[in-house]
Structures are given as structure tokens and as C-alpha cells.
Amino acid sequence: MSIQVFGQAVSRGIAIGRAVLIASSRVDVAHYYIDESRVEPEIDRLRQARDVVATELTTLKRDLPIEAPAELPALLDVHLMLLHDEALTGATKQWIRSRHYNAEWALSAQLEVMARQFDEMDDEYLRERKADLEQVVERMLRALSRAGPLLPASAGVHGTEDPLVLIANDIAPADMLQFKGSVFSGFVTDVGGKTSHSAIVARSMDIPAVVGAREASRLIRQDDWIVIDGDAGVVVVDPSPIVLEEYRFRQRQSELERARLHRLRHMPSVTLDGETVELLANIELPRDAVVAVDSGAVGVGLFRSEFLFMNRGGELPSEDEQFEAYRGVVEAMHGLPVTIRTVDIGADKPLDRLTIHELRHEYGLNPALGLRAIRWSLAEPAMFRQQLRAILRASAFGTVRVLLPMVAQLSEIRMAREALARAKQQLSEAGHAYKDVELGAMIEVPAAVLIVPSILRELDFVSIGTNDLIQYTLAIDRADEAVAKFYDPWHPAVLQLIARAIDAANCAGKHVSICGEMAGDVAFTELLLAMGLRSFSMQPSQISAVKQRILRADVRRLVPRLPATLASDEPMMEWTRQIHETSGPTVAPAV
Ligand code: PEP
Numbered sequence: 001m002s003i004q005v006f007g008q009a010v011s012r013g014i015a016i017g018r019a020v021l022i023a024s025s026r027v028d029v030a031h032y033y034i035d036e037s038r039v040e041p042e043i044d045r046l047r048q049a050r051d052v053v054a055t056e057l058t059t060l061k062r063d064l065p066i067e068a069p070a071e072l073p074a075l076l077d078v079h080l081m082l083l084h085d086e087a088l089t090g091a092t093k094q095w096i097r098s099r100h101y102n103a104e105w106a107l108s109a110q111l112e113v114m115a116r117q118f119d120e121m122d123d124e125y126l127r128e129r130k131a132d133l134e135q136v137v138e139r140m141l142r143a144l145s146r147a148g149p150l151l152p153a154s155a156g157v158h159g160t161e162d163p164l165v166l167i168a169n170d171i172a173p174a175d176m177l178q179f180k181g182s183v184f185s186g187f188v189t190d191v192g193g194k195t196s197h198s199a200i201v202a203r204s205m206d207i208p209a210v211v212g213a214r215e216a217s218r219l220i221r222q223d224d225w226i227v228i229d230g231d232a233g234v235v236v237v238d239p240s241p242i243v244l245e246e247y248r249f250r251q252r253q254s255e256l257e258r259a260r261l262h263r264l265r266h267m268p269s270v271t272l273d274g275e276t277v278e279l280l281a282n283i284e285l286p287r288d289a290v291v292a293v294d295s296g297a298v299g300v301g302l303f304r305s306e307f308l309f310m311n312r313g314g315e316l317p318s319e320d321e322q323f324e325a326y327r328g329v330v331e332a333m334h335g336l337p338v339t340i341r342t343v344d345i346g347a348d349k350p351l352d353r354l355t356i357h358e359l360r361h362e363y364g365l366n367p368a369l370g371l372r373a374i375r376w377s378l379a380e381p382a383m384f385r386q387q388l389r390a391i392l393r394a395s396a397f398g399t400v401r402v403l404l405p406m407v408a409q410l411s412e413i414r415m416a417r418e419a420l421a422r423a424k425q426q427l428s429e430a431g432h433a434y435k436d437v438e439l440g441a442m443i444e445v446p447a448a449v450l451i452v453p454s455i456l457r458e459l460d461f462v463s464i465g466t467n468d469l470i471q472y473t474l475a476i477d478r479a480d481e482a483v484a485k486f487y488d489p490w491h492p493a494v495l496q497l498i499a500r501a502i503d504a505a506n507c508a509g510k511h512v513s514i515c516g517e518m519a520g521d522v523a524f525t526e527l528l529l530a531m532g533l534r535s536f537s538m539q540p541s542q543i544s545a546v547k548q549r550i551l552r553a554d555v556r557r558l559v560p561r562l563p564a565t566l567a568s569d570e571p572m573m574e575w576t577r578q579i580h581e582t583s584g585p586t587v588a589p590a591v
């Protein structure tokens with residue numbers, strides 16, 4: 001039976017494919033296809049892993065100390081029984097044979113199927129065996145990883161397979177990264193808001209995604225056919241042939257539209273009345289710089305450097321490792337400016353996958369209001385100086401700007417400047433080359449908006465982080481789907497703060513940009529132009545669509561509409577009303 005699940009539209013387009021359900025704890029399992037010729041060797045790998053685990057369990061049972069609780073041997077017997085159960089091994093082999101999944105993927109796919117069957121059992125004792133099954137699979141996954149893959153984990157899509165979409169309860173931002181360039185052509189998660197970091201990473205992959213779809217991972221079964229409508233935030237499970245045909249048609253339309261927009265990428269971004277607008281890229285990984293250049297970005301407006309620091313088991317990247325990563329981006333941009341944001345760790349971007357309890361212990365009772373971003377860096381001066389040294393060294397290879405996240409106090413700026421001066425001194429002493437870099441601050445808390453003039457007496461530029469500015473202005477957790485409907489970029493307070501920050505920076509004669517998700521949302525392009533913004537930084541995939549709006553905009557006609565919009569209780573309605581009432585025909589350049 002076909003059903004629909006609703007969530008937050010995160011990344012545009014339509015994806016149609018078979019569902020691959022992944023438990024949040026198992027997202028780091030490798031997913032790749034194997035060739036027909038590798039099927040039997042892969043099944044052998046699985047068999048060997050099973051034998052290894054069987055030996056482990058038998059040895060464990062044999063060596064149990066006398067004082068061990070009496071249930072333990074029985075429990076190990078249950079694990080052995082599950083290990084040899086045809087429902088696990090037989091069906092896992094079937095995933096390998098029929099779908100050409102690698103062994104780890106096949107095993108976790110079958111675990112999801114069986115876990116669901118256990119959940120549906122009436123008998124409590126049997127229901128509880130799910131945890132045992134998970135432990136057995138965990139052991140097998142460990143054995144497989146010790147043995148290593150037959151193929152590199154990055155092996156590409158097997159041409160003849162059905163497209164796949166990934167369904168998970170939640171995917172941490174750092175885990176999401178590993179799916180870049182993977183076999184999946186769409187994503188659905190139960191949790192998350194439109195500007196949660198996982199959603200941002202999904203958007204950067206430029207594939208359709210829906211987050212905050214609450215029940216999706218419970219309602220969808222392994223291998224179901226799924227349509228993801230990334231424009232409307234709808235997931236259709238098991239669509240009827242007519243519905244499927246309709247979506248296939250829309251999918252083709254949307255691909256044509258993308259191809260058409262892509263042709264704009266090398267056109268200068270200038271409004272009808274001759275205002276040049278800078279379109280920059282947001283990136284998470286060094287390799288994204290290539291995509292940024294290809295999309296026509298004239299620089300990197302935000303390099304979220306924290307992704308280099310995550311999921312490393314507490315070990316931070318060395319100065320040299322960071323230097324290589326930053327230099328890679330700077331060189332890939334061929335002299336175009338690269339804005340590297342110092343680590344924005346904390347809140348929904350912890351260093352490692354943590355439980356809520358651990359998160360609070362590390363970053364404060366409320367991580368979003370705790371030791372996050374610049375606060376964390378200043379609390380770790382050696383780490384901070386190391387990052388600044390690495391960035392400075394990369395500056396010798398192009399044009400680099402340094403951006404400080406979540407500044408709220410002038411004292412933070414002064415301390416950061418001292419750290420930068422100290423880093424320069426250390427580099428000079430060590431004989432390393434570096435250039436002078438511009439230093440700027442993210443404006444993402446209301447307090448910072450109110451002191452932009454003071455901030456800009458100390459710094460060279462500001463970049464408005466609307467994702468956090470909305471979160472902190474409206475007191476809405478951006479990652480919490482339960483309050484997602486109140487996360488409103490059109491809120492009058494939000495728009496007034498943004499307008500005020502842009503105006504203050506323009507009055508100070510300093511560079512101002514927006515690097516939050518509003519910059520890439522075409523619904524705001526004209527409004528932000530009217531506010532005086534001339535620099536937008538966004539996901540590379542959004543650049544062409546925003547450019548199209550800019551090419552069609554006449555700022556002289558937009559500016560007079562701003563005061564009434566900002567004064568209105570319903571700015572969205574007011575802005576749209578004025579656009580419809582007063583806009584005569586504008587001559588759009590042929591595309
Ligand atoms: C923002 O808050 O708008 C921003 C760009 O930073 P991030 O999304 O990484 O918090």
C-alpha cells in the first residue's frame with residue numbers, strides 16, 4: 001500500500017529508488033557494489049567472518065571464569081545460534097547475490113529487516129533477542145573490517161543496479177560527509193531541521209533530501225520503492241505506477257532545468273541596473289573546492305573547517321595536516337579568495353559521536369549556549385594557535401581570509417587577534433612564509449548585530465550566519481524537528497537584524513556577506529539586494545539559481561519596497577504584495 005510521509009524539504013529535485021535503511025550507529029559501514037565476478041569471493045569473506053566469530057564465541061564460553069553468572073554460557077549459546085541462523089546468513093548472502101552489496105552492507109541490511117521482525121513480536125523474551133542479534137552482527141562487522149575489503153570502499157555505482165535512497169533515523173553531520181559521492185541518490189532522516197548541519201551537508205551533495213520526516217525509518221522497509229520529493233518535503237513509499245510516472249516526468253523536468261541553469265555559471269553576476277554581486281561558495285571538505293569553481297563561485301565565502309576535526313576519536317589534525325588541507329583549497333581556487341572559518345565545534349557539531357550526556361559534559365548543559373565555536377577555540381589556546389598557523393601558512397599560496405565563528409564579545413575578538421599575532425610570530429621564528437590575512441567575524445547572535453560598528457573597528461569584514469542568527473533570535477533549536485515550524489527566516493525581528501547588520505557594515509565601508517542558508521534561497525535574493533547586500537555565500541549547487549534572480553533584478557526598483565516590508569508584521573506578505581503590485585515587465589537576459 002502506498003503511503004506518504006512529510007518532512008522538511010532540504011535539497012531540491014526528485015529521487016526515485018529502493019530504500020536502504022541504516023541504523024544511526026552503523027552509518028560508518030562501507031557501502032559499495034561488487035562485480036558479478038566478486039560475488040562468490042565476497043560470500044567467502046562473509047563465511048570467514050562468521051567462522052572467526054564462531055571461534056571467538058566458543059573460546060569465550062570455554063574460558064568463562066568459574067564465578068561468571070550462570071546466564072552467561074546460555075547467552076553465548078544464543079549468540080552462536082543466531083550466528084548460524086539461516087535467517088541471518090542465508091538472507092545476507094542473498095543481498096550479496098541479488099543486489100551485489102558488499103558483505104558489510106548486506107549484513108546491516110539484513111539486520112535492519114530482522115530487527116524489525118523482532119520489534120513486532122508479542123513475546124517480550126523474543127523481542128529482547130534483538131539486542132543479541134545486534135551484538136552478533138557487530139562482531140561480524142568487526143571481523144570483516146579486520147579482514148579488510150576485497151575492493152576499496154569507494155568503489156562506484158554498478159551500472160545495472162536500481163538507484164538507492166538512504167533512510168535513517170538520524171545521521172550526524174560528520175557521518176553524512178562520508179556519503180558524499182556515494183551510491184545513494186537521495187536521503188531521508190526522521191530528525192533534523194532545514195538548517196541542521198546534517199541537512200546542510202545533504203544539500204551540499206546536491207541530491208534530493210527530506211529531513212524531520214519523523215516516522216520514516218519506522219514506516220519504510222528495507223528495499224521498498226521510494227520517491228523523495230526534495231522540493232515539497234514529501235516521501236512517497238511504494239508509489240502506484242501512475243504516481244511513479246508523474247514523478248519520473250517531474251524528475252526529467254527538474255534535470256533539464258538544472259542543466260539550463262548550469263549554463264549561467266560563467267556569466268558575470270550583475271543586476272539589470274549594473275550592480276555587481278559576488279557569489280561565493282560554502283564548502284565542508286577540501287575536495288569541494290573543485291565543485292565550487294565548476295559552479296562559477298568567485299571564491300569560498302565559508303570553509304567549515306570543523307569537518308576536518310570530527311570523528312577522529314579525539315585526536316585532532318596536526319598543523320601539517322591542516323596546512324595541506326587549507327593549501328589544497330587555496331590552490332584549487334587559483335587566487336580567488338578563500339575564507340576559512342576557525343573551528344565551529346560544539347552544539348550539533350561535536351568532535352565525536354556522543355551521547356546527550358557526554359555532549360553536555362563536553363560542551364555545557366545546553367551545548368548551543370555553551371562552549372561552542374570561538375569560545376571553544378579560546379578555551380584551547382594551543383589548538384587555536386595551531387590552526388591559525390596552518391591557515392597562515394596556506395595564505396602564502398593565494399588569498400586567505402580568517403573568519404571567527406559566533407562572536408558575541410569584543411574581548412573574544414581581542415583575544416583572537418592576540419592569538420593570530422602570536423601565531424605569526426611563531427611562524428616567523430620558524431622561517432615559514434605567510435601573508436597578511438584579513439580577519440572577520442560571523443554575525444550569528446543578536447548581540448553581535450547590535451555591535452557591528454564596534455566589531456568592525458577591530459576587524460576587516462563580517463559574514464552573517466543566518467542559520468544561527470534565526471536560532472538565537474527566536475530561541476528555536478535549528479536541529480529540532482519538533483519546533484521546525486517556528487524556525488522562520490521571514491520573522492520581522494530576523495529581517496530587521498539582518499538589515500541592520502548589512503547597513504552597519506556598509507556604513508563602516510567594510511565587506512559584508514551572508515553565508516547562512518538564506519543566501520542560497522532564491523525567495524530572499526531580491527530582498528537581500530534591497531537591504532544592500534552584494535556578497536552571497538552558499539552551497540555551490542545553489543549559485544546558478546541565485547544568479548538567475550540577480551540577472552533579472554533591478555535594485556533601484558527594489559529598494560523603495562524595503563521600509564514597508566521591514567515595518568510590517570507580515571514581511572513575507574508585504575514583500576510579495578509589493579513585488580506583484582509594482583513590478584512592471586523587466587527584461588530578463590536570454591539564458
Ligand atoms: C550560520 O550559522 O548561518 C552558518 C553559516 O554557520 P553554520 O551553519 O556552520 O553554523
Ligand code: MG
Nearest residue numbers: 444465467468
Ligand atoms: Mg553558525
